[in-house]
Amino acid sequence: MFILPWMKVNAAEENESYDDRYCTTCHGADGRGNYGVQAPRLAGMEPWYLQRQLENFRAGLRGVHLSDIEGIAMRPMAAKLTDESIADIIEWVGSWDYVPAEITIEADAGRGAQLFAQCATCHGADGLGNETLGAPALRGQNDWYLVTQLKNFKQGWRGNGDGDTFGQQMMVMTQMLTDDAAINNVVSYINTLGRD
Amino acid sequence: MTRFVTRREFLNLVGAVGGSSAALRAGSALGLLPVTKTAKALDLFALGTNSKKVAILGGGLAGLTVAYELGKRGYECTILEASHRCGGRVFTVRNGDLIDEIGNRHYCEFDDEPHMYFNGGAARIPSFHNNLLAYCKELDVELEVFVGENNNAYFQDDAVLGGKPVRIKDYKTNVRGFLGEMLAKSMSEQEMNEPFTELEAENLLSIIHSFGDLREGGEYTGSSRSGYETGGFTTHGVQKDIIEFRDLLKSRLGGRIMTASEGEQGPPLLQAKDGMDNIIAGFLRVVGQEVKYRAMVSAINVTNDGVEISYDQDGVRHSLNVDYCFNCIPTHLITGLDHNFPADYVKAMKYVRRGDAYKAAFQAKERFWEKEDIYGGITRMNNRSSSIWYPSGGIHKDKGVILAAYNFQGGLYHTNKTQEERIESHIKDGEKVHPNYRSLVEKPVTIAWHRMNHMLGCAARWNRSRSGWTAEEQLMFDTLQKPVNGRHYVIGDQITVHVAWMESAIQSAHWAMEDLDKRVRAELA
Ligand SMILES: Cc1cc2nc3c(=O)[nH]c(=O)nc-3n(C[C@H](O)[C@H](O)[C@H](O)COP(=O)(O)OP(=O)(O)OC[C@H]3O[C@@H](n4cnc5c(N)ncnc54)[C@H](O)[C@@H]3O)c2cc1C
Numbered sequence: 001m002f003i004l005p006w007m008k009v010n011a012a013e014e015n016e017s018y019d020d021r022y023c024t025t026c027h028g029a030d031g032r033g034n035y036g037v038q039a040p041r042l043a044g045m046e047p048w049y050l051q052r053q054l055e056n057f058r059a060g061l062r063g064v065h066l067s068d069i070e071g072i073a074m075r076p077m078a079a080k081l082t083d084e085s086i087a088d089i090i091e092w093v094g095s096w097d098y099v100p101a102e103i104t105i106e107a108d109a110g111r112g113a114q115l116f117a118q119c120a121t122c123h124g125a126d127g128l129g130n131e132t133l134g135a136p137a138l139r140g141q142n143d144w145y146l147v148t149q150l151k152n153f154k155q156g157w158r159g160n161g162d163g164d165t166f167g168q169q170m171m172v173m174t175q176m177l178t179d180d181a182a183i184n185n186v187v188s189y190i191n192t193l194g195r196d
Numbered sequence: 197m198t199r200f201v202t203r204r205e206f207l208n209l210v211g212a213v214g215g216s217s218a219a220l221r222a223g224s225a226l227g228l229l230p231v232t233k234t235a236k237a238l239d240l241f242a243l244g245t246n247s248k249k250v251a252i253l254g255g256g257l258a259g260l261t262v263a264y265e266l267g268k269r270g271y272e273c274t275i276l277e278a279s280h281r282c283g284g285r286v287f288t289v290r291n292g293d294l295i296d297e298i299g300n301r302h303y304c305e306f307d308d309e310p311h312m313y314f315n316g317g318a319a320r321i322p323s324f325h326n327n328l329l330a331y332c333k334e335l336d337v338e339l340e341v342f343v344g345e346n347n348n349a350y351f352q353d354d355a356v357l358g359g360k361p362v363r364i365k366d367y368k369t370n371v372r373g374f375l376g377e378m379l380a381k382s383m384s385e386q387e388m389n390e391p392f393t394e395l396e397a398e399n400l401l402s403i404i405h406s407f408g409d410l411r412e413g414g415e416y417t418g419s420s421r422s423g424y425e426t427g428g429f430t431t432h433g434v435q436k437d438i439i440e441f442r443d444l445l446k447s448r449l450g451g452r453i454m455t456a457s458e459g460e461q462g463p464p465l466l467q468a469k470d471g472m473d474n475i476i477a478g479f480l481r482v483v484g485q486e487v488k489y490r491a492m493v494s495a496i497n498v499t500n501d502g503v504e505i506s507y508d509q510d511g512v513r514h515s516l517n518v519d520y521c522f523n524c525i526p527t528h529l530i531t532g533l534d535h536n537f538p539a540d541y542v543k544a545m546k547y548v549r550r551g552d553a554y555k556a557a558f559q560a561k562e563r564f565w566e567k568e569d570i571y572g573g574i575t576r577m578n579n580r581s582s583s584i585w586y587p588s589g590g591i592h593k594d595k596g597v598i599l600a601a602y603n604f605q606g607g608l609y610h611t612n613k614t615q616e617e618r619i620e621s622h623i624k625d626g627e628k629v630h631p632n633y634r635s636l637v638e639k640p641v642t643i644a645w646h647r648m649n650h651m652l653g654c655a656a657r658w659n660r661s662r663s664g665w666t667a668e669e670q671l672m673f674d675t676l677q678k679p680v681n682g683r684h685y686v687i688g689d690q691i692t693v694h695v696a697w698m699e700s701a702i703q704s705a706h707w708a709m710e711d712l713d714k715r716v717r718a719e720l721a
Binding site for chain 1: 278280292293294296298299300301303492493494495527528529530531532533534545546550612647649650652
């Protein structure tokens with residue numbers, strides 16, 4: 001085939017189509033999380049929690065505070081999703097296996113266990129979450145991401161939006177984590193859960 | 197209160213830093229330019245009857261270079277490219293093209309004509325990037341001059357002359373006049389007794405005079421270098437008024453204007469005719485059959501005698517087993533793949549940060565800049581859009597495509613805005629230079645590299661401090677440059693110390709292939 005030099009010689013086809021299944025560019029292969037983009041694991045996430053977060057991002061309840069750098073990166077990714085797309089994505093994410101994330105934070109898990117006693121009321125002693133209370137599973141999630149979230153809740157960068165009742169509950173809970181060390185301790189305890 | 201510094205005090209200040217001769221030498225800081233000698237002819241072993249399989253992850257320029265060179269030597273190459281197109285950051289947009297910015301996908305609506313294109317990534321080729329230029333020649337990629345420096349383009353800063361655009365020639369001529377006068381006076385007063393002989397001093401004075409276009413006695417009284425107010429052809433020219441140096445000093449942009457066209461961005465610059473991606477097309481004319489598009493790598497497993505790769509294409513997971521693997525996927529995306537890389541290798545990848553360059557372009561309904569004596573070149577503004585680039589090609593046609601914004605360091609500012617907000621910001625900024633801008637431009641495209649699918653960055657950032665690389669950073673770099681098991685190579689400009697140039701992507705590929713070559717020769721010997 002003769003191709004004029006200015007034509008799209010290197011495109012696979014004309015007028016490229018696209019879909020909304022672009023999440024793995026950031027969230028890593030099979031949604032296992034990617035430190036390089038600070039995007040957490042999605043594989044194994046509860047459908048109800050995934051849906052709520054996508055809706056929160058879309059509605060501007062999350063990822064809007066100027067200091068919430070990572071949330072700001074995620075929000076436009078959800079801003080244009082339709083309900084149908086969200087349903088499709090939930091099905092897609094459901095096809096990925098739960099694989100606990102690599103451990104990158106090691107602190108005092110013993111102290112963390114004491115702190116976690118409170119968290120367990122909502123997130124469960126095994127960190128498996130509780131749908132009735134709206135609290136997601138924490139076990140096996142990327143530890144660096146959990147740290148960001150606890151800091152963001154504590155600063156009011158997440159959970160402060162109008163009508164974000166679940167986020168507000170969690171915001172209150174972070175007040176017991178008095179400093180970074182406490183945050184690292186509780187996260188390193190969460191790292192011990194759900195490893196098999 | 198502003199405290200005024202007299203010329204003498206200023207000279208004393210300069211002197212206090214390094215003495216006059218050192219101050220004169222300070223201008224040679226451009227020695228930072230990397231040296232590329234003549235293009236290297238790669239001396240790689242041809243396999244002959246032996247067979248070796250190679251997987252190339254990412255169809256960027258580095259990957260294509262490997263496919264091209266190893267293909268010549270009988271290696272069997274497969275290129276896995278996640279996107280619908282090859283070229284990565286060599287990206288030219290034309291009519292109908294998809295700009296795959298996740299969260300803000302849009303199609304380019306420029307008129308469908310050869311000169312109506314925009315280089316959203318690489319746009320300039322310095323004339324000493326020899327390996328790149330050699331490939332252009334070898335692959336029949338037509339080149340033309342890229343006009344970067346244009347003294348008729350503008351400089352605009354709200355802080356200067358009420359925001360009125362000033363021609364770059366007026367800016368430079370007046371700055372040089374002032375600096376020249378200052379130097380000339382200080383020379384005659386101080387007699388410059390020490391470091392110069394009489395002849396040297398005389399010659400220096402003459403350089404200073406011509407630098408500033410000074411009158412007898414070292415006075416700067418204006419110059420015809422920036423053109424005349426009126427006349428100059430059939431009637432005698434009337435000189436323009438001097439712009440008060442203090443007015444020009446109100447801008448923080450000064451250093452940028454005086455050095456914008458130096459070094460790697462200095463003339464002569466080149467570009468591929470009708471769009472930089474013609475370089476990619478040149479490679480694809482040879483290796484195009486080896487590319488699998490929309491084939492997204494998901495796993496890399498390095499074994500003792502090869503590499504096992506998984507990739508997704510058309511919703512199906514495929515696997516590919518090869519002897520060697522060359523990987524130009526950006527490191528911040530490699531970290532999200534399944535892999536079995538050693539810990540120090542992963543540590544290095546996690547350390548590298550990604551840049552956030554941002555570009556935007558408009559189609560212009562008419563070539564309004566040509567009516568202002570501008571043919572190509574760059575207007576520089578002290579605002580977030582930062583630059584307007586006028587096209588080097590398509591001269592005197594009806595329409596053209598102009599770059600409306602280029603923010604290399606602070607691109608997140610526009611990236612974090614909606615498409616509408618981005619465009620409005622560029623129009624507002626451009627209106628300060630071209631009053632009817634709003635009605636003259638249409639069909640915008642914006643390219644936020646931080647969010648471009650399968651890229652998510654404009655270039656790797658290795659060193660965190662402005663003062664250079666730490667020993668630890670160098671160590672991580674060295675670790676990542678070396679192959680894992682002699683099987684898996686990270687390539688691309690990301691694994692050079694001179695990121696964000698095509699030449700660097702090519703040289704990284706050459707480095708890796710030469711390393712491979714030693715191993716293959718040893719094995720087959
Ligand atoms: C704004 C901007 C301006 C620039 N200006 C210039 C200039 O004027 N002159 C110049 O010489 N250079 C310039 N550059 C730099 C030049 O474009 C790059 O250095 C060069 O193109 C890098 O090539 P590469 O092969 O290293 O990587 P890339 O081009 O980044 O290629 C990486 C490839 O990997 C693919 N990929 C990603 N993930 C996967 C996956 N999971 N599976 C398969 N494939 C994947 C991507 O789609 C992409 O094609 C500029 C760059 C930018 C962004």
